[in-house]
Amino acid sequence: MxxxxxxxxxxxxxxxxxxxxxxxxxxxxxxxxxxxxxxxxxxxxxxxxxxxxxxxxxxxxxxxxxxxxxxxxxxxxxxxxxxxxxxxxxxxxxxxxxxxxxxxxxxxxxxxxxxxxxxxxxxxxxxxxxxxxxxxxxxxxxxxxxxxxxxxxxxxxxxxxxxxxxxxxxxxxxxxxxxxxDSNPAEIFKVLKLNEKTDDIFNSPQLGTWTSYLKKYNEKHPTKQVSEMSVFTKIYGEEDFVKLLASADDNTAVVKKFKDELVKRWLGEPTHTLNIFNNLKLNEAGDDLLANPVLTIWVKYMKAFNKEYPQAETTMIQTFTKSYGDEKLATMIQAATKVEETKDFAKNLQTAQFNQWMVDKKTPKDILGVLKLNSQTFTDNPSVDIWRAYNKAYTKDYQKETFQIYRLRTSNFARDRNRETQKRAGRVGKVPDLYDETLKYYAKTFICTHGWDFKARGRGDRTNHTVRGIGCKGQLNAALNRDKGVYTVRISKHQSTHNLSMGPDEYTCYAKTRKIESPGIKRVVRNAKNNLAYLKEVPSKPLQQKDVENMIAEMRRETYTSSDDVRVSQLLQDFGEGPGNAVRIFRDPATSLTSCITFQTAHMIRMARMFAEAL
Structure with a gap:
């Protein structure tokens, strides 16, 4: 011992x-x-x-x-x-x-x-x-x-x-x-150096120790409870705390909890979304607005605010426009469409801005004034791309309102027009009146989708039954016109009478009108399961039988890489090469057609030999 x-x-x-x-x-x-x-x-x-x-x-x-x-x-x-x-x-x-x-x-x-x-x-x-x-x-x-x-x-x-x-x-x-x-939680917060900004503060062991202490402290002082949020905002200030929260990993449970508490606190005051937008200095973010991580927290609050106070509902575009104005916001969004990280978000916002302009009854001509475009700046101003995109969206919306679908029939280039003008002027000895070739097109002709016969451009695997040429005379001719150096688009001809029924039912029969173009929605429904759920649950796009058939056809193309004949031949070859397996093909000598194909596995052959009486 x-x-x-x-x-x-x-x-x-x-x-x-x-x-x-x-x-x-x-x-x-x-x-x-x-x-x-x-x-x-x-x-x-x-x-x-x-x-x-x-x-x-x-x-x-x-x-x-x-x-x-x-x-x-x-x-x-x-x-x-x-x-x-x-x-x-x-x-x-x-x-x-x-x-x-x-x-x-x-x-x-x-x-x-x-x-x-x-x-x-x-x-x-x-x-x-x-x-x-x-x-x-x-x-x-x-x-x-x-x-x-x-x-x-x-x-x-x-x-x-x-x-x-x-x-x-x-x-x-x-x-x-x-x-x-009886140490104050804020003092312990500093002792643990949580007041020093770090990227992983919400995953740090120091935060775990501090929250454990805060729990014990609140148990000791039930009448003067201290919240985690109050200490963070007291030490960092609300703006810096939100920035810290926005830059953290959103998949962390602690971060999600803080964001929910922050939104709940703002709702309890309540504070309008525009005021929160300004308090977070998002109205000063400028071109970096869409890439600003704080914006995600504001969007979360905006959605909660709209749900809680539907009578004061607002949108991102309305808030952004109040802070930046139409022109500045449009150029910010356009710049963001060229950045990979913000491209999809910016395209959705641009669509929302265009829709807001249409609600406000702003024509493409009005937007020329908004973007400060004129004949002197039209060719070299980057905002011209915004105007062209809006003009295209406006035209599409016009077709939707009138239940018409036009297709581009022909287009004439400005360079071709200048070439012909120079020839004519040379013959008579005059100075040619040339148009700016950077505008690309001089004239375009649009006709009703039923105005011509469909021209097959595929391999003929599936027949197109949607568009039929019935000689509709609906037509729209547009050409550039220059007056005192100012270019305008002039409608030279418009035939608005159609020889077919037009209405919402007919309009939604075209696959073009039901096509999903939003990058955000495309990202959500990228797989077949989500695609089917979207077709079932979202009523904004009318669902046709053809849509389901097209989806099934697309899935088949992705699943099967060869035709039925090729796959049958491969199956026969694999089966025939198996040890003891037998494939017999019976062909009619008169017609050279196969009348029967039999398959026997090695096991089947052995059983037939052993129990011949059963046959």
């Missing part, structure tokens, strides 16, 4: 120690006030020696740090009583920081709580304050590593089965120490 001789060291361990007993005067004052109280609740006594007591293994009461048995402590305490260095450290009230260096804990690079150096150091700190050993070690570690460092050590040790219990006890001791001091 092994026995341990224990030298109980009591006496002048720690008097009413001042801040210097734990750290240098330059250390964080708040941390010193916390650690001092934990370590100095003892009287100033001289060293008193007690006779060693013989203990059996069954009787030995091993020293415990964080409630975990440290088997080496008995032997270590034996050496403490005999070591002049240790006696000197105790007599001189050596600080935890200095003892930290003596035991070389600073040389440990891996899991600190698993090292012998830390265990020796922790046992020494526990002997300095036997009344609250756990909290004393937690306080000393906070001085050595800082509150944030201890949180990281705990998080790492939690993942190791050998140190998990010690880590849990260490964290609990840290929280208990702060609770006894």
């Amino acid at each position: 092994r026995t341990y001789y224990i030298a109980l060291l009591v006496g002048t361990l720690v008097a009413r120690a001042d801040a210097g007993s734990m750290a240098e005067p330059t250390s964080v004052a708040y941390e010193l006030s916390v650690t001092t109280r934990s370590l100095v609740d003892q009287t100033n006594k001289g060293i008193k020696r007690f006779p060693r007591t013989l203990k059996t293994n069954a009787e030995a009461d091993e020293e415990r740090v964080f409630g975990v048995n440290l088997g080496f402590v008995d032997d270590f305490l034996e050496s403490l009583s005999q070591s002049s260095q240790i006696r000197h450290m105790l007599n001189e009230r050596t600080s935890a920081k200095d003892a930290y260096k003596v035991f070389k804990v600073d040389e440990v690079t891996d899991n600190i709580l698993e090292s012998a150096q830390w265990k020796q150091w922790a046992s020494y700190i526990a002997k300095l304050n036997e009344k609250d050993p756990d909290e004393s070690v937690a306080a000393a570690m906070t001085v050595a590593y800082g509150g944030d460092g201890v949180a990281q050590i705990v998080a790492k040790a939690m993942k190791n089965p050998n140190t998990k219990i010690a880590a849990e006890k260490l964290e609990d001791a840290q929280l208990t120490r702060w609770i006894k001091l």
Whole structure:
């Protein structure tokens, strides 16, 4: 039976120690006030020696740090009583920081709580304050590593089965120490250095420690609850906190919770979406608006606001327009369509802006004024692309309102027109009147989709039954006209009488009118399952039998890479090459047509030979 001789060291361990007993005067004052109280609740006594007591293994009461048995402590305490260095450290009230260096804990690079150096150091700190050993070690570690460092050590040790219990006890001791001091959650927030902006703050172990403390604090103070949101906004300010939240990974549960709480708080005031837009300085974002991560939080709030207050419902375009105006917003959106990260979002916004212009009864001519386009700036102004896109959308909307579908029949280039004009002017000796060839087209002719016979451009696999030429005379002729240097589009001919029924039922029969062009919707319905769900659930686009047939045909093309004949031939070849399998083809010699094909596996042939009577 092994026995341990224990030298109980009591006496002048720690008097009413001042801040210097734990750290240098330059250390964080708040941390010193916390650690001092934990370590100095003892009287100033001289060293008193007690006779060693013989203990059996069954009787030995091993020293415990964080409630975990440290088997080496008995032997270590034996050496403490005999070591002049240790006696000197105790007599001189050596600080935890200095003892930290003596035991070389600073040389440990891996899991600190698993090292012998830390265990020796922790046992020494526990002997300095036997009344609250756990909290004393937690306080000393906070001085050595800082509150944030201890949180990281705990998080790492939690993942190791050998140190998990010690880590849990260490964290609990840290929280208990702060609770006894009634530390303000905002102060602990700073102790853990959560006030220093980091990209991974919402995934940091420091935040986990702080939220655990906040829970204990609120349990202690049920009448003056403190919320996580209030501390974040108090320290960061609402604008910076929202930026921090917007730049974080949206898949994190903590981030989602904060965003929901933020939206709920804004709704409770309530604050109009335009005011929140301005408070977040999104009205100053300029060309970077669509790429600004804060915009996603504002959009989340806008949707919640519209649902809660439908009488004050608003849209992104309406809010953006109030802040930037039509022209500036249009150029911002156009620029964003050329950036890969914002392309789809910008195209959807441009469609929304065009729709708003149409609701406001703005014609393409009106938009020329909005975009400040004229004959002198039309050719080299980048805004001309916006006008052309709106003109196309406006024309399409006009066709929808009148239930007409026009197709481009012919187009004449400005260069061809100039070439003919030069020839005629040369023959009569006049100066030719030339048009700007950068405008590309001089004239276009549009006719009703039933005005000509359909010209097959495919391989003939499927016959097109949608468009039939019935000689409809519906036609629209447009040509450029120049007057005093100003170009305008003039309708030279318009035949609006059709020889077919026109109405919503007929209009929706055309696949062109039911085509989904929104990049956002295309992204959602990219697979067959979501595509079918969209067809069933979204009533904005009329569903025809032809749509389902087209989808099935497309799926077949993606699934099958060869024709039926090729696949049958491959099947026969694979079957025939199997050991013992037999394929017999019976062909009529008169017609050379195959009348029958039989398949017999090797097993079938064996069974037929063994049980011929069954046949």
